[in-house]
Amino acid sequence: MILINEAGGIPINLGVVPDESSAIGGASIGEKDYVLETVKQLGEPEIIIRGIKVQPGRVTSLCVIRGKPIVMLPGHFQSTLVGFYTVLLPLIRVLIGMEPTGACLIVRARLFRKIIVRGFLPFERVRFVKLVKSSEGYPAEPNLGSSSLISIVTNSDGFIIIPGGKDVIDESERVDVRLLRGLYPFR
Secondary structure (H helix, E strand, O other): OHHHHHHOOOOOOOOOOOOOOOOOOOEOOOOOOHHHHHHHOOOOOEEEEEOOOEEOOOOOEEEEEOOEEEEEOEOOHHHHHHHHHHHHHHHHHHHOOOOOOOOOEEEEEEEOOOEEOOOOOOOEEEEEEEEOOEOOEOOEEEEOOOOOOHHHHHOOOEEEEEOOOOOEEOOOOEEEEEEOOOOOOOO
C-alpha cells in the first residue's frame, strides 16, 4: 500500500486472500494461476503482457478488460516487488501523466562481493543489496536467497539489475543501485 501511495495511486486494502478462484491469490503460470482464471470471469481480457523476462517476477502479467488495466503480480514477496517496479509503477506513472521511467533514485556503487548467477541466463535478474557505509563510500552488499524470503528485502536498501546473458558480476564492479522510496530508509 505504501508503494502505491508513493507512486501517486490510491491503494485499497482488500486483505489477505487464499489461492482460490473466488478470493484471488498470487499470479503464477500453470495450474495454480487462479488470478488469470478469476480475471476471465470479469470479461474477455485483452492480454498485453503474459510474463516478463525478469527473474524474480517473471510471471507478472497485464491485461485490459473494458478499458481498465489489471496487473497480475506473483505471490512471492521479491517477485511481487520486481513486478511492481517493472510493470505496475510505470503504468501508474503513465496514468497520472508522468514519464514511465525515473521513479527510483539511482546510486552508483561498487559491489562488495562477487555475484554468480545461475539459471534464467537470457533474463534480466534482480538482486537486492544493502548499502554499507565505509571509508570508500557506500559499497553494495548483495543479499542473496530464495525469492520467497522477505528478510532479503527487509535487510536491503535497493536492488541492482543484472543484464540478460551476464552470469558474473565481479567484486568491486560498479553497479546502479535503485533505491526504493517508501520502503527502505537509507542507512
